[in-house]
Each structure stands twice: as C-alpha cells, then as structure tokens.
Amino acid sequence: MKRAIVIAAALVFGGLLINAIVDLPSSPVDLRIAVADNMANSGVSHPVTAVLLNFRGYDTLLEIAVLLLALIGLMAAGPMLPPPPNQPADALLQKLARIATPPVIVVGGYLLWAGAFRPGGAFQAGAVLAAAMVLLHLSGLLSAWNAQLLPLARRVILVGGFVLFLCISVALLAAGSLLQYPPHQAGLLILLIESGLTLSLAAILAGLFLFLSRDNGGAP
Amino acid sequence: MSATLAFDLLLSTALVWSAWRTITANRLDQAVVMFIVFGLLMTLAWCRLRAPDIALAEAAIGAGLTGALLLDALGALRKGKTARRRQ
Structure with missing residues (x-):
C-alpha cells in the first residue's frame, strides 16, 4: 500500500515536471540571434566556443578557479601518508597503455x-x-602524487591556466572592460587561453584522481 | 523517419533502464558498470539532441573519468576488506 502511494506520487510529480518543461515560456531575448550577429567579432567560428571563451568568458574564468579551489581543498584535507611505491602491473596492460x-x-x-x-x-x-x-597511473607507469612533495613544475602547470587567463583579463581591463577582446587579436588570445586551460585542466582533473589514489596502480 | 524514432525510443528506454539498474543493483561493481553504461548512453542521447559539445564532455568526464574514479574507489574498498579479513 505504502509502495503504491510512493509510486503514484512519483508519477504525478514526474508528470508535473514534464508538463512544466513542455510549457516553458519562450525567452524574451533570443540569444541565438545575438550570438549569430556577433560571431564575426568573436575570433572563432564555433558558436559554443565563442560563448564560452568570449561572450561569457567570465563564467569560464570562474569555472577554472572553482576547479582549482576544489583541488587545493583536496590537497589540504587529503591523507598525508606518502603514496606507496609503484609496483609494475600486468605487462600487457603496460604495453597497451604505452601504445x-x-x-x-x-x-x-x-x-x-x-x-x-x-x-x-x-x-x-x-x-x-x-x-x-x-590510464598511465592505473597501469603502474605514473605514481600517485603527494600533496607535500609536489615538484614546482607540476604546481606551475596546475595554476598556470588560471593565472594566464587572469593576467589576460587584467591586461584587457586596463585597455577597456573585463575580457573584451579586441576583434583582431581575439582568435589568438582565445587560443592562448585555451592552451593554458587545457594543460591546467588536465593536471587538475588527473590530480583529483592521483592525489586521492592510495593504491599502487593496477598491481594485484 | 520511423527508424530514427525507433532508435530514440530504444535509447530512452535503455537510459531509464540503466539508471534504474544503477541505483537498484545489489553488487557495487554492477552499479559502477551500469553507471558507465548510463554515461555512454547519455552521450548518444546528447548526440541525438544535436549537442556534440556536451556529448564530448559527457563521454570524457561523465563516463570516462568518473567511471575510472569509481572503479578505483571500488578496488580500494575491496583491498581494505581483504586486508581486514586477513587480520
């Protein structure tokens, strides 16, 4: 009986949610037109990249800051044991990871x-x-990271993308308004920022895994 | 037209089924594998909705990295359990 009531309530609530989304009022401003009109000034030709890195670059700046903050929190709160020594894993796995x-x-x-x-x-x-x-870590080719013994180069890569983005924003702030790229240099600046972001994001996302990892890779 | 509709129906059914299996699986390893399956089906769904950017992010982060993290956590849990049993 109780189960039937719960299922019925869930179905009714689900129906209400579907109804609410189907009847969503159309937005008063059609952003697609605004984006399409300004594509020529954005420096790129893909609308999603134009929105993420140019029109709403502020959001992306905050996003990378939040990810970096999450990693720093993890490094501060994480276990302080040194990672165990890496033992070689399955030879086939290592070969595959190398390829x-x-x-x-x-x-x-x-x-x-x-x-x-x-x-x-x-x-x-x-x-x-x-x-x-x-993948390299799980096959035993890359050891886990220790928050206390992290080499300077890795720390620089971790914060580099954010710092580069911030420096470019501040330089643009001096020239005009925050993250308003001059149309001629926009493409180059976006590529520069994205390159920095790629390296930093790779290190941060892998760091979320490698700082937490307590095992010695794929070793049995 | 009917072929794409049939595919969409199959995809949405499989999505709901894998989501249900993820939360009701008795064994943790089954739940983790079903979660990865759900992520990959979700990637297909984003492709069908013509959002390839989100599909790429879902495949790389949702199914790939989160799946690997969950599998690693599972391995650590299992290792802890066998260590305790030995004591």
Missing part, C-alpha cells in the same frame, strides 16, 4: 585546435589528457 598514450595526446591537441571551428575545446581536451594520465 595508447601518444594517440590520446594527439587527440587532446586536436580537440583543443578544433574548438575554434567545430565541437571541441579546452575542457574536452583537458579531460582526454587527464584520462591518459589516469
């Missing part, structure tokens, strides 16, 4: 470059590179 990694890096670079004119971009490229690092 797979170079094409994955190329795919990451392609996604970054393709973001200017077709689906792709820094986030996807960073995630693909992070996946390669996770």
